[in-house]
Amino acid sequence: MIKAVIFDMDGVLVDSEPENLRLLKEFMEGYNVHADDAFLAFLVGSSYTFTCEECIRIMEKDWSVKEFSEIYEAYAAEHPFRYGEVGNPYVKETLDWLKEHGYKTAVASSSFLSQIEEMEQDCGLDGCFDVKISGEMFEESKPNPEIYLHTAQAL
Numbered sequence: 001m002i003k004a005v006i007f008d009m010d011g012v013l014v015d016s017e018p019e020n021l022r023l024l025k026e027f028m029e030g031y032n033v034h035a036d037d038a039f040l041a042f043l044v045g046s047s048y049t050f051t052c053e054e055c056i057r058i059m060e061k062d063w064s065v066k067e068f069s070e071i072y073e074a075y076a077a078e079h080p081f082r083y084g085e086v087g088n089p090y091v092k093e094t095l096d097w098l099k100e101h102g103y104k105t106a107v108a109s110s111s112f113l114s115q116i117e118e119m120e121q122d123c124g125l126d127g128c129f130d131v132k133i134s135g136e137m138f139e140e141s142k143p144n145p146e147i148y149l150h151t152a153q154a155l
Contacts, residue, residue: 004155005098006148007129009109013091014119017044019081024055027075033059047110047141084122095128108151110135110142131155 010016021040028035039058043051052065052072061068098105106129107116113134120126131154135141138150 002104002155003102004104004106004130004152006106006108006151006155009107009111009116009119013088013107013125014083014123015086015088016081016083016119019086023076023079023081024051024072026079027072028055028059030075031059031061045142047135048112049141082122083119084124087123092124092128095125099128104130104155106131106133106151106155108133108147110147112136 007013010020021043024043025035025040035055035058039054043054046054048069049065052068055072056063056065056068063071095105109116111119111134113132113136116132116134120128120132131151133147133151133154135147138144138146140146
């Protein structure tokens with residue numbers, strides 16, 4: 001039997017959700033749209049596509065998901081935050097312990113692979129994961145279990 005642990009990224013390895021929501025709120029306010037706390041909480045844990053669709057709806061824009069994504073990602077690139085500043089405590093120690101005790105480790109996140117790799121680098125976790133799986137690889141994101149089943153198979 002293989003001993004393995006699969007980690008989510010946002011909210012588990014790093015506490016990036018508040019920063020992501022702050023950034024999204026500021027972006028929407030730049031278009032004179034107020035994103036209240038209830039709307040932002042509604043988005044937590046959803047897929048990137050769903051988040052884009054809901055923001056387009058609330059902003060009442062005639063944008064495709066691709067258009068929204070391009071505009072928002074350009075904004076986010078101009079207003080970056082560092083994952084190292086929002087890393088959860090003892091993650092590195094936990095990953096080291098798991099490796100020392102023969103566990104395989106993976107990250108299965110709805111974030112883009114580039115974001116997973118940026119988090120790894122910023123938090124000093126390079127080489128800590130045997131497998132890295134991004135939600136962008138799947139038709140449906142969480143809560144669909146496909147990402148976890150695929151990750152378990154990859155391990």
